[in-house]
Amino acid sequence: MAYPSNYRYTKEHEWVAPNGKTAKVGISDFAQNQLGDIVFVELPAVGAELKAGDALGTVESVKAVSEVYAPIAGKVKAINDELAKKPELLNQDPQGAAWMVEMELSDPADVNKLMDAPAYEKFVAEAAH
Amino acid sequence: MRYLPTSDAIRQEMLDEIGLSSADELFASIPHDCRLERPLHIPTGRAEADIIAWFQQAARDNAPGFTSFLGAGAYQHFRPTHLDNLIGRGEWFTAYTPYQPEISQGTLQSIFEFQTMICQLTGQEVANAGMYDGSTALNEACLMAARITGREGLVVARSVHPQYRQVLATLTRNRHFPIAEIGYSKDGRIDLTALRAAVTDATAAVAIQSPNFFGTIEDWNAAAEIAHAHGALLVAVIADPVSLGVLPPPAAADIVAMELQGFGIPVGFGGPYAGILACREKFVRQIPGRLVGEAHDSEGRRGFVLTLSTREQHIRREKATSNICTNQALCALMASIFMATYGKQGLRELAEQNHAKAAYLAQACAQAGLDVLFPAPRFHEFVVKLPRPLAQLEPELYRNQLIPGLPLTRDYPELGEALLVCATEIIPRERLDRLVSVLSHV
Numbered sequence: 001m002a003y004p005s006n007y008r009y010t011k012e013h014e015w016v017a018p019n020g021k022t023a024k025v026g027i028s029d030f031a032q033n034q035l036g037d038i039v040f041v042e043l044p045a046v047g048a049e050l051k052a053g054d055a056l057g058t059v060e061s062v063k064a065v066s067e068v069y070a071p072i073a074g075k076v077k078a079i080n081d082e083l084a085k086k087p088e089l090l091n092q093d094p095q096g097a098a099w100m101v102e103m104e105l106s107d108p109a110d111v112n113k114l115m116d117a118p119a120y121e122k123f124v125a126e127a128a129h
Numbered sequence: 130m131r132y133l134p135t136s137d138a139i140r141q142e143m144l145d146e147i148g149l150s151s152a153d154e155l156f157a158s159i160p161h162d163c164r165l166e167r168p169l170h171i172p173t174g175r176a177e178a179d180i181i182a183w184f185q186q187a188a189r190d191n192a193p194g195f196t197s198f199l200g201a202g203a204y205q206h207f208r209p210t211h212l213d214n215l216i217g218r219g220e221w222f223t224a225y226t227p228y229q230p231e232i233s234q235g236t237l238q239s240i241f242e243f244q245t246m247i248c249q250l251t252g253q254e255v256a257n258a259g260m261y262d263g264s265t266a267l268n269e270a271c272l273m274a275a276r277i278t279g280r281e282g283l284v285v286a287r288s289v290h291p292q293y294r295q296v297l298a299t300l301t302r303n304r305h306f307p308i309a310e311i312g313y314s315k316d317g318r319i320d321l322t323a324l325r326a327a328v329t330d331a332t333a334a335v336a337i338q339s340p341n342f343f344g345t346i347e348d349w350n351a352a353a354e355i356a357h358a359h360g361a362l363l364v365a366v367i368a369d370p371v372s373l374g375v376l377p378p379p380a381a382a383d384i385v386a387m388e389l390q391g392f393g394i395p396v397g398f399g400g401p402y403a404g405i406l407a408c409r410e411k412f413v414r415q416i417p418g419r420l421v422g423e424a425h426d427s428e429g430r431r432g433f434v435l436t437l438s439t440r441e442q443h444i445r446r447e448k449a450t451s452n453i454c455t456n457q458a459l460c461a462l463m464a465s466i467f468m469a470t471y472g473k474q475g476l477r478e479l480a481e482q483n484h485a486k487a488a489y490l491a492q493a494c495a496q497a498g499l500d501v502l503f504p505a506p507r508f509h510e511f512v513v514k515l516p517r518p519l520a521q522l523e524p525e526l527y528r529n530q531l532i533p534g535l536p537l538t539r540d541y542p543e544l545g546e547a548l549l550v551c552a553t554e555i556i557p558r559e560r561l562d563r564l565v566s567v568l569s570h571v
Contacts (some may be wrong), residue, residue, distance in 0.1 A: 081469065122438065 003028065008111050009120035010032045010058060013054075014071045015095060017112045022077060024099040026057065026093060029069060030124045032094040035061035041083040043100060049101070052110070057100060059090065072110045074103035133439045175460045196560040197532040199344070199552025200261070202290050203399075204391040207480070207555050209470050216463055224449045224458070230434045240458070242419040250370065250468070252378030253407035259461040260404030263388025264296035267366050268338060269387040269406055269451055271297060273415050274334035274362040275306065276450070280529035281554040282332040282361075285335060287321045288341035289366055291540040297336075306333075309392025317345035317503025324352065328359050335409045337387075338366035339379070343549065344487070345503050346376060353381035370464075371553075372508045374419045374480025382402070384408045384508035393467030394460050403460035404497045411501075415439060417451035460522040486552040494550075502547065509553055512537065515546040515568065522568065529567050531560070563569050 007015045013031035017024045032038065040060040050056060050070040057068045077100050083089060089098040105111070117125060135143075140152070149155050156164070174182075197205060216222065220235055227233030238485070240258045247256035260266040271283050283301070285294060287310045298308065309327045314320045319337060328335060335356040338348035349365060356363040365382035367373065369391040379385055389403040390396070409414055414437070422436035471479055487509040495501045500514035515522065519536050526533050534550035541547065550563060 042414075 003117040004128065005117045008071070008088050008096070008114035008116060010069070010114055011123065012071075014068060016028045016071045017099070017113060018105075018108065021108055022102055023072065023074070023108075023111065024054070024082055024102050025071060026099045027090065027094055028120070028124075029094050030127075031066075032091050035053075035059060035064055035066060036091045037062045037083045037109050038087045041100070043079040043083065046075050046079055050074060060087075068100065069100050070103070071114060072103070073106040075106075076101050077104045078102040105107055142236055143422060165238040174552050176231060182433070192532075194531075195530045195532055197566075198550045198552060198556070199374075199532055200344075200369070200536040200553070201294065201549055201564035202388065202390075202553065204369050204371070204553060205373060205396055205398045205555055206339060206391055206483075206510075206553055207392070208393050208395060209467070211470070212466055215458055215466055221462055223497045226458075227421075227435065230432060234433060237421050239462055240419075240466060241423065241433050241450055242469075244421060245459050246465060246468045247405050247407055248388075249409045250373050251365075251367075251387065252380030253382075253385055254410040255413045255416060255420070257404060257416050257420050259389075259458065260386075260406050260418060262400075262404045263366070263386060264270075264293040264389075264404075265291070265300070266386035266388070266404035267293050267364065269417050270298040270302075270364040270384040270408075271301065271306075271334050272450070273384060273406075273408070273417065274364060275304075276415050277412055278333045278362065280331050280333040280361070281306045282329065283334055283336065284311060284324065284327050284332055284361070285309070285310050285323075285336045286313070286338060286341065286347075288313045288317070288319060288343055288345075288347075289336060289338040290342050290368055293366065294369075298483065307331075312432060313341075313343070313503075315503075316505040317343045317507075318342070318347050318505045319352065321348075321351055321355070323516045323519050325355050328355055328361055330359050332356070332359055332361040334362050334364045334384075336364040338368060339376070340369070340372050340508040340510065342368075343503050344507040344551070345505040345510050346508060349377075349379045349381045353383075369509070371480050371483060374476040374478075375484060376480075376508065383412070389460065389464040390498070392464035394566070395461050396559035401457045401538055403457065403464060405471055415450065417449075439465065443518075445498050449514070480508075482554040483552070486554060486556060486561065487511060487550075489558070490550065493561065494568065497565050499565075499569055502544070510549060510551040512544065512549055513568070514544075514549050518546055520546065524569050529536060530564055531564055531567060533564060533568065 007017050009015050009028060013028045015026050015028050017056045031108055038061045042055055042058040050073060052070055054070045055067050056070045059066050059068055080099050083098060130431060144150065177239060181500045229234040230237060244256040248254060260269060275281055285308055311324045311327055312320050335352060337347050337352045339349065341347055353363040353456040362383035363381065365379035365385045367387040370387055370389055371391045385407040386407045389405055394403060406418065419435055421433050421436050424432050424434045426432055488570050489510045491501050494513050502512040502514060534548040537544050537549055
């Protein structure tokens with residue numbers, strides 16, 4: 001799957017889709033692929049204040065449990081309730097319908113510190129070796 | 130495994146092997162002021178016959194021949210003889226935590242059966258492999274409710290076992306959970322008006338025991354309604370599982386915290402006990418402890434595995450919700466054998482016998498002019514007011530080899546000279562009559 005060019009990415013395989021002062025956050029196609037069948041997703045409470053690198057939630061697959069980290073500082077504005085009922089959505093559409101949280105960014109300019117799509121693609125390709 | 134001490138020769142051999150000359154050298158890194166520089170104060174070895182004689186004397190000090198009407202969370206029920214034979218088998222007795230399903234199928238299956246029977250008994254959808262005991266199960270249930278609701282307020286009935294409440298207060302002390310205690314009404318049940326007033330949108334859990342500490346039966350549905358109206362969870366506390374032989378399961382509760390001692394675990398100086406925690410399936414991710422699930426191998430054969438345990442002992446211990454989640458699995462097994470032995474019908478008959486003995490005793494007390502408190506329906510315990518202080522009655526009680534029950538003056542001083550009396554199936558009628566006669570005629 002291609003990595004959307006308007007998204008930014010972290011080394012922990014989260015993505016950020018900026019939209020002015022807010023951004024949606026999820027995990028990349030590479031991440032879901034590595035995890036395998038996802039069976040449980042735990043999300044933060046709406047209103048939680050997060051610093052970049054804070055634990056944002058948990059994704060559990062049949063073979064592993066992984067923390068998801070906030071790629072950028074901000075406040076949780078909304079969470080994707082669908083994931084509680086259908087965790088498999090993260091396998092099916094990780095970079096679209098399976099967004100995890102929507103954040104109000106402390107500083108929208110922080111987004112620029114993250115990898116863009118070509119850089120992330122290169123990072124993933126190197127990680128695969 | 131053999132438990133033989135090492136000899137001086139073996140110790141020297143071990144030191145030689147690692148290139149040291151003495152044990153002192155081995156422990157050189159431990160500062161001198163941290164070392165015990167003298168022999169331990171333990172008696173020297175004694176002959177086997179002496180040791181047996183010592184224990185026999187100690188057993189006589191337990192007052193054999195006395196009839197005990199003590200209940201209050203520690204119940205004397207008949208223990209079928211095969212219980213100890215079965216749990217004494219090496220496969221059970223020495224088994225350790227069943228991490229590896231390929232070598233633990235027997236233990237895992239026994240836990241799976243345990244969980245299944247507990248779900249059937251409690252009307253809940255999920256039960257874990259057991260908890261430490263009933264009091265800590267109550268604590269875990271409250272912490273679980275706080276995680277689920279995102280709230281901290283606890284509302285606890287004052288008719289919940291006083292020691293369970295003490296454990297809860299101790300274990301939540303550093304969390305600063307606000308705990309509101311709700312009193313009991315004249316009939317011995319929780320004061321529903323006070324409960325209604327105490328539950329708010331900040332309440333995580335309402336904890337109620339039934340039969341409660343006074344032996345009276347609470348209304349789970351009424352309590353659940355009050356809790357749920359504010360989005361709080363109902364935690365059902367049960368101190369003697371035998372009561373479920375006749376009482377409806379607490380199906381209206383969200384979490385059940387129960388003590389299993391009554392199911393074949395002997396009363397012995399306060400332990401060991403075994404607790405259970407059961408809940409609705411939607412809360413399964415928040416239940417502490419271990420869960421055993423059914424699985425199938427690549428050839429479709431049935432097997433059992435530890436499942437949904439990512440938070441506890443395996444992958445992410447730092448995320449564990451509890452560090453006192455485990456019971457003595459052997460006690461849970463004892464309870465399983467007990468449940469399997471009695472079966473549904475047998476458990477009902479057992480519970481009916483308990484109820485009948487206590488009902489007879491309470492009625493006899495009342496007829497003899499004693500004041501039996503709390504008229505609400507009861508199971509196998511009740512509260513009776515004594516005509517004079519217990520201390521004055523004690524000589525005559527002991528002459529008759531009677532331990533009449535638990536004085537409530539410490540935990541419920543407002544009740545005066547009141548005694549909590551428990552009659553289980555093992556007490557013969559003659560002893561019931563004797564107790565009434567001594568209590569009422571001194």
